Amino acid sequence: MRKLFTSLFLLALLAVSCSERHSVIEDFEAGNLDNWVVEGNAFVFCPKSVADNPGIAGAKGNFFGASDLGDADASATFFGKMTSKSFVISQDYIGFLIGGTGEGFASRFVAMELLVDGKPVRTARPTGQDPRSMVWNSWDVRELKGSSANIRIRVDSLPARMRNPLSRYILVDQILQSRKKMGTFNDVLTIPVTAQKDYLMIPSSNSGTASSLSILADGQNILGTAQNIVLAKDVRDYDIPVDISAYRGKTLQVVLTSIDDNDITAKGLSQSDTRIAQYEEPYRPVYHFSPDFGWTNDPNGMVFFDGEYHLAYQANPYGTRHSNMHWGNAVSTDLVHWEDLPFIVAPDALGAIFSGSAVVDEDNTAGFGANAVIGMYTSAGQTQRQSIAYSTDRGRTFTKYEGNPVLDEADKQPNFRDPKLLRYGDKWVVCVAAGDVIAFYESVDLKNWRKLSEFGRGIGSHAAVWECPDLLRFEVGGKEKWVLIVNINPGGPNGGSVGQYFIGSFDGTTFRADPLPYPLWIDEGMDDYAGVTFSGTGDRHIFMGWMSNWLYSGSVPTVRFRNAMTLPRDLSLKHNGRHLFLASSPSPEVYAARAASRILPCEFKDGRLTIPELLPDNDGAYEIDFTVTPGKSPLFLRLYNAKGEEMLYTFDFQALTLNLDRSRSGIVDFHRDFAKKDILTHLVRRPSYKVQLFVDRHSAELFVNDGDLAFTNCMFPTEVLNSMEFAGPDAGISDLTVFTIK
Ligand code: FRU
Numbered sequence: 001m002r003k004l005f006t007s008l009f010l011l012a013l014l015a016v017s018c019s020e021r022h023s024v025i026e027d028f029e030a031g032n033l034d035n036w037v038v039e040g041n042a043f044v045f046c047p048k049s050v051a052d053n054p055g056i057a058g059a060k061g062n063f064f065g066a067s068d069l070g071d072a073d074a075s076a077t078f079f080g081k082m083t084s085k086s087f088v089i090s091q092d093y094i095g096f097l098i099g100g101t102g103e104g105f106a107s108r109f110v111a112m113e114l115l116v117d118g119k120p121v122r123t124a125r126p127t128g129q130d131p132r133s134m135v136w137n138s139w140d141v142r143e144l145k146g147s148s149a150n151i152r153i154r155v156d157s158l159p160a161r162m163r164n165p166l167s168r169y170i171l172v173d174q175i176l177q178s179r180k181k182m183g184t185f186n187d188v189l190t191i192p193v194t195a196q197k198d199y200l201m202i203p204s205s206n207s208g209t210a211s212s213l214s215i216l217a218d219g220q221n222i223l224g225t226a227q228n229i230v231l232a233k234d235v236r237d238y239d240i241p242v243d244i245s246a247y248r249g250k251t252l253q254v255v256l257t258s259i260d261d262n263d264i265t266a267k268g269l270s271q272s273d274t275r276i277a278q279y280e281e282p283y284r285p286v287y288h289f290s291p292d293f294g295w296t297n298d299p300n301g302m303v304f305f306d307g308e309y310h311l312a313y314q315a316n317p318y319g320t321r322h323s324n325m326h327w328g329n330a331v332s333t334d335l336v337h338w339e340d341l342p343f344i345v346a347p348d349a350l351g352a353i354f355s356g357s358a359v360v361d362e363d364n365t366a367g368f369g370a371n372a373v374i375g376m377y378t379s380a381g382q383t384q385r386q387s388i389a390y391s392t393d394r395g396r397t398f399t400k401y402e403g404n405p406v407l408d409e410a411d412k413q414p415n416f417r418d419p420k421l422l423r424y425g426d427k428w429v430v431c432v433a434a435g436d437v438i439a440f441y442e443s444v445d446l447k448n449w450r451k452l453s454e455f456g457r458g459i460g461s462h463a464a465v466w467e468c469p470d471l472l473r474f475e476v477g478g479k480e481k482w483v484l485i486v487n488i489n490p491g492g493p494n495g496g497s498v499g500q501y502f503i504g505s506f507d508g509t510t511f512r513a514d515p516l517p518y519p520l521w522i523d524e525g526m527d528d529y530a531g532v533t534f535s536g537t538g539d540r541h542i543f544m545g546w547m548s549n550w551l552y553s554g555s556v557p558t559v560r561f562r563n564a565m566t567l568p569r570d571l572s573l574k575h576n577g578r579h580l581f582l583a584s585s586p587s588p589e590v591y592a593a594r595a596a597s598r599i600l601p602c603e604f605k606d607g608r609l610t611i612p613e614l615l616p617d618n619d620g621a622y623e624i625d626f627t628v629t630p631g632k633s634p635l636f637l638r639l640y641n642a643k644g645e646e647m648l649y650t651f652d653f654q655a656l657t658l659n660l661d662r663s664r665s666g667i668v669d670f671h672r673d674f675a676k677k678d679i680l681t682h683l684v685r686r687p688s689y690k691v692q693l694f695v696d697r698h699s700a701e702l703f704v705n706d707g708d709l710a711f712t713n714c715m716f717p718t719e720v721l722n723s724m725e726f727a728g729p730d731a732g733i734s735d736l737t738v739f740t741i742k
Contacts, residue, residue: 025087025094025151025175028063033082040080042067042155056171058097058134064173066100067110067155074167079157083115084150087177092142095182099134100126100170109156110170114139116147124187126170127209127258134171136183151175161414184261191254195247197271200254201239203232203264206320206559211265213318215242216253222246224346227318231256232264238560240318241275241293243342276560283558283698283716286621287593287741288547289313289330289338290564295320297553298418298468298530299544299565300327301344301358301375303395304537309335310395311544312375313565314355317343320562321554325352327377331395335542335568335589344375344398345389350405351381355418355468359535361390365428366446368392368401374446376406376430378417383410386419386432388446407432407441407449418468420532421446424508431469431484436462438469438486440511453510455484461500461519463491468499470532471506472541476573476580482506483573483582484513485522487530489550493521494679496551497529501582503573516579523584524681525660525712526551527699528566541571542587547699547712552671557716558698566712567694567701574707576684583707586692594623595742602626602733609726614738618722620697623739628689631730638727639693639700641719647700653731656683658702658711666717684708695721696741 026035028047038046047063050056056064067073067080094114101107107125114122122139129135153172158165176182193200202213208231214221222244229240244252259266276292284290294316301312308331315328327345330338345353356377364370368390375398379387385405389398407430409416416439419430428443429452437456441449456466468487473480484502492498499522504513522531523545531545548556548563556562568587573580600611615622628635630653640646648661660679662668668675683689686705694701702711715721726733 022095022176022178023091025177026065026084027061027174028065029061031063035085036082038080038082040155042073042078042080043082043153044068046082055132056099056134057130057132058099059171059173060097061173064097064134064171065153066171067153067169069169073155073169074165076158076162076165079155081152081154083152086148086150089141089144089147089149089177091177091179092140092145093138093178093181094122094141094175095136095138095178096124096175097134097173098124098126098137098171099131101131101168106166106168109158109166109168111154112170112172113152113154114141115150115152116144120152122187125258127185127260129209134173135185137185137187138178138182139187140181186259186261187257189256189259189261189266191256191266191269192251193254193269193271194251195244195249195271198243198245198273199241199271199275200244200252201241201270201272202229202254203236203268204230204240204319205232205235205237206230207235207237208233208263208265209258211259212257214255215244216255217247217250222252224348228323229318230321231259232268233260234264236264236268238293239270239277241272243275244271278560281559284561285564285696285699286619287336287590288564288567288696288699289332291315291328291561292340293560294318295322295562296328296546296565297322297548297563298355298546299532300355300377302532302534302544303358303360303373304534305360305371305373306394308333308394309534310358310373311338311565312344312358315343320558320560325354325380327353327375327398329395334592335587336593341396344391344395345377345400348379348400349381350379350385350387354378354380354384355530356386357420357532357535359421359423359428361446365444366390376419376421376446378419379405380417383414384416385410386430401447403447406447409434415465420468420470422471422535427508429471429508431471433466433469433486436464436466438466438484438511440509442508455502455511455513456486459513459518460486460502461488461491464488468530468532471511472533472571473506474541474573475539480505481573481580482511483571484511485532489529492526492549493524494526494676495673496526496549499523499529499531499545503580503582520581522582523710523712525701525710526676526679527714528710528712531566533571543569543571543584545712547714551673555670556698556714557667557670564699569710570707572707576708584703584710585707586694586703590694590741593741594739597737597739600736600738602736604726604733607727607729609733611724614722614724615740618720620695620720621741622695623741624693624695624724624737625739626691626736627734628691629732629734630689631728631732633729633731635726635728635731638725639695639721640723640725641717641721642723643719645717645719645721647713647715647721649702651683651689651731653683656685657681658683658709660711660713662713662715665715668716679713681709681711694741
């Protein structure tokens, strides 16, 4: 009997303590905000009734907290906050239901915060799953127990630079103190990991929600700053490799935000001694540079030094989208085969690491040592400023200069980036894209800069801000000529990103353009952008571009990497009968990579010349060369496969145009701007046309007459294009050869 009483008593106690497991901070059931201080206009109609808002799921009781959900919420002047009365943190967790503006950019503008001493110590944002429904979430507040705190719910105003208003709202209910974690969603999840191998592998995907990653060793983030990643929720496309070799034996804290306990990323951290588990995939280039893993855009820091070409490319080492910009690092001795090394410059308090260039400081003008490789890049934070970093170990590691930034004109120009260095006499000159002109500066030590001049007003294409300049000296017929390259996005003649150039003079201070029919384009194909040249190559100007287009580069159907560089091209000035132009021809190093060749027949039958099989074992990396003797009618060249996928080129020797239709080239539906039928470029009139078409898995670069034309376009066929057909009544084809390239 006594036993029964004791059990009943214990049960009763349990029931009491269970009911006391939660204490309510706010459940909005009073139907008013008497316990809150409200500012701004975003919470004028808060709380909202469940009955009046049938589209909102997950609320408990009759009312929930929310900012205005109507159309007004998109306007720039819509913002506000509500701050609760103070309460003492008495439990291990604060749990709440939260929802609202979906994942991604908009969710940055709404938040619920826990304030201690008026400062946010925890922040929660909508999870990004279903914007119209609330889910449980909680903060671990064990270390804050006993503190007096407030809850603040915010909708932020939009920054003035945002062109389009953005719909943003937040839903909140049932803010409770609790002994237990509520739900499985974590604003911040910390997973301890003891480093045992060289790489921590973090499951990620191309389709999950956004999170941020920090890895703490002794409280310091070994990644420098928190990095944006995409979670593997229930699909894992790849693992992000993070080098932890320096921390063997130590326990690291892996901190991930906005993550569910059930996400693959949360459950699937592993370690490996191999950085890249799988390099090959269908669109992985064979003889073009592509990053082992992750995203790339512009080529940066291109310099030839001590027998090696260095390519410090714009890189996201933590994902396949443009984010977390670092300088990646690749080297090559032949411009064709690249070794991808660990990245060299990571974001810091000054911002992300945007594009720039590198030089060899032979005379130690900067004081970092004779022959230091010095890179200058844009620190892209709240403003854009130029910084430098140097390497004294053949470009393997870089140290940032402690006096960064070295060039700051942020008060004059929000778009101020992509410094390209060159040696002029005994000084350094740098060209920087400043709005839609190029600004020139000089320096003797690469640290102190003086403005020289600006170029560009009223000339060339100004369809958008100017980016990625380069200034090159040529000799033509014993005379000096200078070329200024300026990239521009959007504004390309075929849409999106493109490089334009000017020919003229440079006297160490000012660039003056010759009167030519500008805009002149380097490559009218869709996929050659941000191209600049290597320094340290003397009179030779070797150019490489980013082989993609900002229109769709973030959606291309590759898996573990996104985007590649073009082939290296030697630049020269040629004449087209009317004026000089900038010619790009494949760098001779490319020919050295030819592995085998096959000479093909050139006889037309009934106006057609069909090659059913270009190569017996075609792995998608090959070159087709031929010479055309033009007739009066257009010549069609179709590169195709058995599935009917094709790249269709039309040479019109009367109109002097070359058109590409890639609307049936394979996977084209990943972006509405990809499947174009009318990618148009221009031929220089010549008696015959030597055509070279370099195909490498997802790209086709066409050159005519050693630089008369460069035409670069991506494609994503689902099977190698291993058949070819010419059609045309009167053109002649000769010297038809196909090469494999390794
Ligand atoms: C050009 C560009 C540069 C910038 C970089 C950022 O593609 O927009 O102007 O520095 O990309 O990744």
